[in-house]
Amino acid sequence: MIVVGGGAMGTAAARQLAGRGRSTMLLERFTIGHANGSSGGPTRIFRYAYHRADYVRLAMAAREAWHELEDASGERLLQVTGVLDPGPEGLRRADLLDAAGVANERMRGAEARQRWPGLHLAAGADVVFQPDAGVLHAASAVIAQAALADAAGATLRQETTVTEIRPGVDDVEVRTSDGESFVADVAIVAAGAWAGPLLAAAGIHISLRPSLEQSTYFALDRPDPPLPAMIDWLEDATQPPYLVPNPWEPGAFKVGLHMAGPVTDPDTRTFDADPSRVDRVVEYVTSHVPDARATGRTDTCLYTITPDEDFVLDRVGPIVVASPCSGHGFKFAPLFGGALADLAGGVEPPFDRSAFRIDRPGLAVG
Ligand SMILES: Cc1cc2nc3c(=O)[nH]c(=O)nc-3n(C[C@H](O)[C@H](O)[C@H](O)COP(=O)(O)OP(=O)(O)OC[C@H]3O[C@@H](n4cnc5c(N)ncnc54)[C@H](O)[C@@H]3O)c2cc1C
Numbered sequence: 001m002i003v004v005g006g007g008a009m010g011t012a013a014a015r016q017l018a019g020r021g022r023s024t025m026l027l028e029r030f031t032i033g034h035a036n037g038s039s040g041g042p043t044r045i046f047r048y049a050y051h052r053a054d055y056v057r058l059a060m061a062a063r064e065a066w067h068e069l070e071d072a073s074g075e076r077l078l079q080v081t082g083v084l085d086p087g088p089e090g091l092r093r094a095d096l097l098d099a100a101g102v103a104n105e106r107m108r109g110a111e112a113r114q115r116w117p118g119l120h121l122a123a124g125a126d127v128v129f130q131p132d133a134g135v136l137h138a139a140s141a142v143i144a145q146a147a148l149a150d151a152a153g154a155t156l157r158q159e160t161t162v163t164e165i166r167p168g169v170d171d172v173e174v175r176t177s178d179g180e181s182f183v184a185d186v187a188i189v190a191a192g193a194w195a196g197p198l199l200a201a202a203g204i205h206i207s208l209r210p211s212l213e214q215s216t217y218f219a220l221d222r223p224d225p226p227l228p229a230m231i232d233w234l235e236d237a238t239q240p241p242y243l244v245p246n247p248w249e250p251g252a253f254k255v256g257l258h259m260a261g262p263v264t265d266p267d268t269r270t271f272d273a274d275p276s277r278v279d280r281v282v283e284y285v286t287s288h289v290p291d292a293r294a295t296g297r298t299d300t301c302l303y304t305i306t307p308d309e310d311f312v313l314d315r316v317g318p319i320v321v322a323s324p325c326s327g328h329g330f331k332f333a334p335l336f337g338g339a340l341a342d343l344a345g346g347v348e349p350p351f352d353r354s355a356f357r358i359d360r361p362g363l364a365v366g
Helices: 008-019 052-071 088-100 111-115 138-151 192-201 275-288 330-344
Strands: 001-003 025-026 043-046 078-079 083-086 105-108 126-130 133-135 155-157 164-165 173-176 179-183 187-189 211-218 229-231 239-247 251-257 294-303 313-314 319-323
Touching: 001 008, 001 133, 008 025, 008 138, 008 187, 008 319, 043 052, 043 330, 052 078, 052 088, 052 138, 083 088, 083 105, 083 111, 088 126, 088 164, 088 275, 105 111, 111 126, 111 133, 133 138, 138 155, 138 330, 164 192, 187 192, 187 330, 192 211, 192 294, 192 319, 211 275, 239 275, 251 275, 275 294, 319 330
Parallel strands: 001 025, 001 187, 025 155, 083 229, 187 319
Antiparallel strands: 043 133, 078 133, 083 126, 105 126, 164 173, 173 179, 211 251, 211 294, 229 239, 239 251, 313 319
């Protein structure tokens, strides 16, 4: 089996394939743990609150998969910080949490401010708190998955760019920029923002839009208790600011605006921050975490967005397509690694993936 791409999804898939005794080769154009794609940087939110019940159930299953990865790697990758969802959208999501039996607390902004004095929310705002949600150690998780894949016998080829994927009837040929050619039963394409053109050249045409997102970093001295993560639907329901504390660096946190970046090309994109979005975030932090100071650091990162913002997890002949991004895929990585290995082995994953099928109308190229 060949895995194209060594981000969160590709390393998760390679680990599962190799662990199941399949001959596995992962091809990654950069080095594993790099920050040029979607999986770099220190942190990602792990939350249960979603707009649909199927995602709530997936997040519950993903939590178990993270525990299993932590046990296997011996590393703490998910820290429970709690996650806040201010605004009416938070209340809607809390109803789905109730239905799934996921712990949550409803409170007003004034109570939230008493519990986390560093955080200033409007006193009368509706706020939902998920006490068991938290923050993932992103780059460490990718490296841990790759190390486990390696230990299970996978070949990890870094600095190797796949230039072409040619599906046959019973197998698939994968060519690289080094002029090499590999043939396998199945290729899992987990190429993030680069996936669209690679898949199109292999005859799979789906709408995957890379966008250039960014996170700006702040520090707060001795927050006691530590800040929870937060997605502020009250501030902006379409491009909500999200705040992610770094439990591995107490007091440090980042803030970004969800899906606020322009369409980009992953090969020619800039790594420079957009100053207008930095200003919006600094203004937001000034009013909501007034004691925090900006560190001057802003990272850029790529989203790969489908038109309906649902993932793609499906198989077309010898190609398994793994595009779980749209800005919310990281939390599912170890769970989806198993699902991708299932699909590669011709087995249906143990969850309903109907929303992630490649032939759904919402994914058609417009
Ligand atoms: C700023 C930001 C914040 C986010 N916040 C959250 C969050 O809080 N919670 C959450 O759950 N999710 C979040 N996400 C989404 C999450 O990070 C992504 O869903 C996830 O990282 C996608 O992983 P991936 O493996 O599909 O993509 P990537 O990590 O981009 O991996 C694709 C890999 O393929 C390689 N590749 C591409 N083309 C080739 C080729 N031709 N040959 C060889 N290798 C190739 C690339 O180099 C790359 O390493 C966020 C994303 C961003 C950008």
